[in-house]
Amino acid sequence: MQIKELARRLQITPRAIRFYEEKGLITPKKADGSGYRQFTEADVWRLQTVITLREVGMSIEDIRHVLRQLDEGEGGLLHYLELQLSFVYDRWVELSKVIHTTEAMIERVKRDGESDPASLFELAEASKRLRQARSNWVDRWNFNQLAANYDQMVTEARDGFHPHERYEQVLDALVEKVAPQPGETGLDAGTGTGNLARRLRERGVTVCAFDQSPEMLKRCRQKNPGVEAKLGTFFAFPFLDSRFDFVATSYALHHLTDEQKVLALAECRRVLKPAGRLAIADFMFVDAGHRANHLEALRQSGRTDAIERIEYGYYADRSRLLAALKELGFQPEAEQLTTYVHLVFATLA
Missing domain, CATH: 1.10.287 (Helix Hairpins)
Known part of the structure; x- marks a missing residue:
């Protein structure tokens, strides 16, 4: 077909088609002799893809990258739409x-x-x-590479240091605390490979999840068919306001600085319904004094490896976390489950 017919079919102007051609997003062939552009069904599909991606705000350069990846058989349109x-x-x-x-x-x-x-x-x-x-957040842990071995990693101690001790029991305790009820909708924030999402789904509730790592999400989806799992960050949950009866998160907040944790808690507040519930299981110390005493004990016993691992992560000060929750309108409570893992539970007042 020629350019005018294509324009009518896609409800755009010939000028727009020429613009995308100038940018190298489509490359129609010229008919012998006449010099007119001749568009094939493949060109129609490609142009439809371009128009769709422009509609959701993607730049010309990003669209060019997407099309190149699709041409080379790498990645997929779903991944780029999720991004x-x-x-x-x-x-x-x-x-x-x-x-x-x-x-x-x-x-x-x-x-x-x-x-x-x-x-x-x-x-x-x-x-x-x-x-x-x-x-300022960066993925210092390279979660895409960790995804394949994550489930094994959390069950094993390394050099005698095992912050994930009783991993399965911690997740069970979190689920019991949040007490999901049939008919509710919950969010697993920073789902990783979906171990918490699976437990919540088994309680008969509607479960959504997000993670910033595509590889982690891939494994979460394999374990949890039917779960609405999205690409997203703790600074911008990929869901609208007041959607969830509860938010649960496990072993994720320690990848955020103290200031970033407050931003994540505000996002939890945003997506929760009135009287919503929040449950957090993560690495913490009761307060700065407890942290200092514990690190000093490790130092005295020569456990510099454990100190380095603790300081590489951002183990929370539980007292500051509880204060931030109160500022956001939550009524929080907390208990210590293992050497490093604390369970914080909060309800909106």
């Missing part, structure tokens, strides 16, 4: 923070007048610090 959705949620959450900061500034100006720019600067700086905390 784009994760990006959109990230921008949406970021924009909501900007809106909140701007509204706070407006309220201060209404209350105090325009004579105190220092207070507005303070709000702006706080917003900037949070934005930097969100953008």
Whole structure:
């Protein structure tokens, strides 16, 4: 078919088709003699893909990368759409923070007048610090490579150091604490290979999950057919507000700094329904004093390897975590399950 027919079929302009051709996204053949472009069904499919990806906000360069990967048989369209959705949620959450900061500034100006720019600067700086905390996270652990061996890794001690001791019992205790009820919808945040999601699903509830690692998600989906598992981060859960009766997370928050943990807790708050429940099982110390005493005991016994592993992760200060939850409107409680794992349970007031 020629360009006008293709334009009518896809409800776009010939000019748009020429633009995508100039960018190298489609390469129609020229008919012998006439010089007119001749488009095949393959060109139609390719152009439909381009239009679809543009509609969800993907850049021309990113679309070119997607098409190249598809041509080479690497990756898939689903993966790139999931990446784009994760990006959109990230921008949406970021924009909501900007809106909140701007509204706070407006309220201060209404209350105090325009004579105190220092207070507005303070709000702006706080917003900037949070934005930097969100953008500074990096995957130092390389979860895509860990995915294949993760389930074995959590059951084994290394050099006598085993922070995941009683792994299965910890997950069972978390599920018992959150007490899923038939008809509820729950979220497994930072699902990893889906071991917690499987336990929740066995309770007869609707389970959703997310993780930032595509390889971890692949294994989660294999274990949990029917679970809505999405690509996402702790700074922008890929779900809309007030969707879940409960959020559960295990062995994930210790990959976030203290400031980043607060951002993750705020996301838990955002996606929970009124009176929603939050359960966290992770590596923690009761407070800074307990942490210092434990590290000193390890040092005295020559366990520098254990100290290095603890300090490489971000084991939480439980007292600070509980205080942050109270600030967000939760009523929290906590108990220690193993040497390093604590269970925090909180309900929205």
